[in-house]
Amino acid sequence: xxxxxxxxxxxxxxxxxxxxxxxxxxxxxxxxxxxxxxxxxxxxxxxxxxxxxxxxxxxxxxxxxxxxxxxxxxxxxxxxxxxxxxxxxxxxxxxxxxxxxxxxxxxxxxxxxxxxxxxxxxxxxxxxxxxxxxxxxxxxxxxxxxxxxxxxxxxxxxxxxxxxxxxxxxxxxxxxxxxxxxxxxxxxxxxxxxxxxxxxxxxxxxxxxxxxxxxxxxxxxxxxxxxxxxxxxxxxxxxxxxxxxxxxxxxxxxxxxxxxxxxxxxxxxxxxxxxxxxxxxxxxxxxxxxxxxxxxxxxxxxxxxxxxxxxxxxxxxxxxxxxxxxxxxxxxxxxxxxxxxxxxxxxxxxxxxxxxxxxxxxxxxxxxxxxxxxxxxxxxxxxxxxxxxxxxxxxxxxxxxxxxxxxxxxxxxxxxxxxxxxxxxxxxxxxxxxxxxxx
Amino acid sequence: xxxxxxxxxxxxxxxxxxxxxxxxxxxxxxxxxxxxxxxxxxxxxxxxxxxxxxxxxxxxxxxxxxxxxxxxx
Numbered sequence: 001x002x003x004x005x006x007x008x009x010x011x012x013x014x015x016x017x018x019x020x021x022x023x024x025x026x027x028x029x030x031x032x033x034x035x036x037x038x039x040x041x042x043x044x045x046x047x048x049x050x051x052x053x054x055x056x057x058x059x060x061x062x063x064x065x066x067x068x069x070x071x072x073x074x075x076x077x078x079x080x081x082x083x084x085x086x087x088x089x090x091x092x093x094x095x096x097x098x099x100x101x102x103x104x105x106x107x108x109x110x111x112x113x114x115x116x117x118x119x120x121x122x123x124x125x126x127x128x129x130x131x132x133x134x135x136x137x138x139x140x141x142x143x144x145x146x147x148x149x150x151x152x153x154x155x156x157x158x159x160x161x162x163x164x165x166x167x168x169x170x171x172x173x174x175x176x177x178x179x180x181x182x183x184x185x186x187x188x189x190x191x192x193x194x195x196x197x198x199x200x201x202x203x204x205x206x207x208x209x210x211x212x213x214x215x216x217x218x219x220x221x222x223x224x225x226x227x228x229x230x231x232x233x234x235x236x237x238x239x240x241x242x243x244x245x246x247x248x249x250x251x252x253x254x255x256x257x258x259x260x261x262x263x264x265x266x267x268x269x270x271x272x273x274x275x276x277x278x279x280x281x282x283x284x285x286x287x288x289x290x291x292x293x294x295x296x297x298x299x300x301x302x303x304x305x306x307x308x309x310x311x312x313x314x315x316x317x318x319x320x321x322x323x324x325x326x327x328x329x330x331x332x333x334x335x336x337x338x339x340x341x342x343x344x345x346x347x348x349x350x351x352x353x354x355x356x357x358x359x360x361x362x363x364x365x366x367x368x369x370x371x372x373x374x375x376x377x378x379x380x381x382x383x384x385x386x387x388x389x390x391x392x393x394x395x396x397x398x399x400x401x402x403x404x405x406x407x408x409x410x411x412x413x414x415x416x417x418x419x420x421x422x423x424x425x426x427x428x429x430x431x432x433x434x435x436x437x438x439x
Numbered sequence: 440x441x442x443x444x445x446x447x448x449x450x451x452x453x454x455x456x457x458x459x460x461x462x463x464x465x466x467x468x469x470x471x472x473x474x475x476x477x478x479x480x481x482x483x484x485x486x487x488x489x490x491x492x493x494x495x496x497x498x499x500x501x502x503x504x505x506x507x508x509x510x511x512x
Contacts, residue, residue: 077482142482208478208503209453215478215503275450346454347483362454 011075011082013348013420015089019068020337020413022097026060027330027406029104031381034399039392045317052107057325058190060100061406063126065333066198067092069340070133070150076347077205078147080140083132095125106171115172123165130158145221149201152229156193160186181239191324192256193232196293197225199332200263203286210339211283213270220266224259231256250304257304261297264290281371285335288379292327296320315389322385326402331378334409338371341416348420352427360423366416374412377405445474449504457484464493464509475507 030053034041037049044050071089074080082088099122106114134154137147163186170177208215235252267290271283299320342365349359384398444463448456456477463473475481480497488495488509497507 076486079482079485142480144480205479212450212452218503278452343454 011072011085013344015085016068016072016340016344017413017417018089018093019064019071019096020341021410021417022093023061023064023068023333024406024410024413026056026064026100027409028403029060030056031399031401031403031406034385034395034402039388039395041395042315042318042388042392045321048107048110050318052104054321054325055100055103055107057330059096059103062195062325062329062333064096064100065337066195067096067129069202069336070198072340072344073202074133074136074140078137078140078150079142080136082136088129088132091125092129095122095129099125103168106168112172112174115168119165119168119172122168123161126161127158130154130161134158144204145216145225146201146204149197149204149225152225153194153197153201156189156197156229156232160190160194163189185236185239188232188235191329192228192260195329196260196263197228199289199329200224202336203267206336206339207267207270207286211271211274211286212276212278213274216266216270220263224263228256228259231259253304254301257297257300261294264293264297281368281375282335282339284372284375285331285338288375288382289328289331289335292323292331292382296323296328299323319386319389322382322389326378326382326385331375334374334378337409337413338366341413342366345416345420345423349423349427352424352431359427360419364423365419366412370408370412370415374405374408377401377408381405443472443474443508445476447476449476449478457481460484460509461487467509467511469511471510473509475509477505477507478503480505481507 033049033053033056040047041049041053071082071085071092074082075085099118102114102118102121105111106118134151137151137154140147163182166177167179167182167186169175170179204216204221207213231252235249235256238246238249238252268287271287271290274283299316303316303320342362345365346359346362378401381398381401381404384394384401388394388398444467446456446459446463448459451459456475460473460475467473475484484507485495492512493509494512495507495509497505499505
């Protein structure tokens with residue numbers, strides 16, 4: 001099978017795998033925090049516990065996995081070469097891992113010192129990552145909607161990091177800043193401008209490729225990322241006078257939510273009309289995510305249109321947070337890891353092989369029933385955590401299910417990593433055996 | 440006019456199209472062209488082709504199908 005071609009373009013497999021091995025650990029930590037705090041975690045979105053939970057998932061799990069995937073995907077899938085990939089990998093992984101722990105310590109202890117360390121550390125490491133990736137994306141000869149979406153997404157990440165640094169500085173040095181307004185804009189860029197655009201840009205490539213659907217329609221791929229960017233930018237500007245939401249602000253937020261729902265609807269339609277009706281875990285993870293995205297978009301629109309109702313009640317933000325993070329982004333990331341890791345294993349094993357030597361196929365890297373088990377656990381976590389809004393005691397089984405889902409994901413990632421090592425050894429031993437008689 | 444070999448990878452799960460392409464390239468005589476049909480630009484394949492002395496031309500059909508024509512440089 002292997003025709004003796006070289007595969008030197010792909011960065012070392014350790015580059016993305018360290019991110020993938022770390023991300024589920026922070027998901028488990030979020031579950032543990034839920035168990036520890038119980039219903040108190042739902043008291044308000046502004047408590048240290050709620051902020052710690054949010055950042056364990058958003059930075060510790062989501063950003064960790066997304067950065068790892070981007071570092072691998074840019075050279076291989078987008079032809080964009082990262083400057084000093086090994087150093088950038090070390091810096092980014094340290095920034096994300098230590099940075100998440102610093103934020104966790106800061107939010108839970110309310111000690112300014114942790115934020116004073118986190119601000120320069122995370123700004124330098126994550127800011128450098130974002131700038132280097134942005135430069136690579138502008139220098140690549142590749143064109144198309146994925147590249148456009150990724151460029152805007154990374155710009156969104158820079159906005160998110162900058163506003164996050166401002167917020168953390170205000171905690172670290174007790175600065176008098178309009179924290180509520182900045183937090184709204186920080187969260188919107190983190191979830192919409194960075195995460196959703198990244199999912200869309202990657203989805204344009206991987207949904208047709210791995211789920212065997214038709215390509216996304218041109219009207220969507222040409223307009224989605226640019227329109228969402230301008231809606232978010234205009235919406236952010238409406239916060240500048242520091243007034244309560246006006247009609248324009250509500251209209252812009254509803255338009256952005258509608259746009260997100262359209263993307264989700266188109267993705268579900270493509271899946272429904274796919275050419276080969278193969279139902280496998282990644283397809284189901286994406287389907288779950290897109291359904292949750294539509295529900296979250298409806299929730300955002302309702303919250304905008306009825307701003308007076310339950311404004312101080314933490315249930316609505318918790319519901320939207322669970323829908324977006326546990327319902328949309330964690331499933332997409334899990335589903336993508338189950339394609340990315342086997343594909344990378346296969347690609348890197350090809351580099352070891354030689355003509356006539358059969359490389360194990362992708363299905364042998366992580367057994368499919370193991371992926372399905374994680375999907376079930378994650379679905380249970382999602383349903384229980386959503387149920388915790390009316391029935392707060394459900395936060396305990398919800399937290400347990402989240403730990404179980406992330407632990408299962410971690411084990412699946414470990415299985416893929418071990419299989420790569422095992423298959424590499426087997427191939428090398430086979431090659432050594434072949435060469436031995438002629439030596 | 441050289442004969443053209445065709446691999447239709449549009450209904451296949453990755454990395455099957457790449458595996459078929461690499462196998463076909465192994466036996467591709469000089470002057471002959473391999474046509475690969477996909478629903479996306481195969482960036483990983485492009486890198487492999489460039490490093491191994493193959494050239495390619497790609498264009499997108501109105502239905503979204505990407506045609507990749509490969510031959511030895």
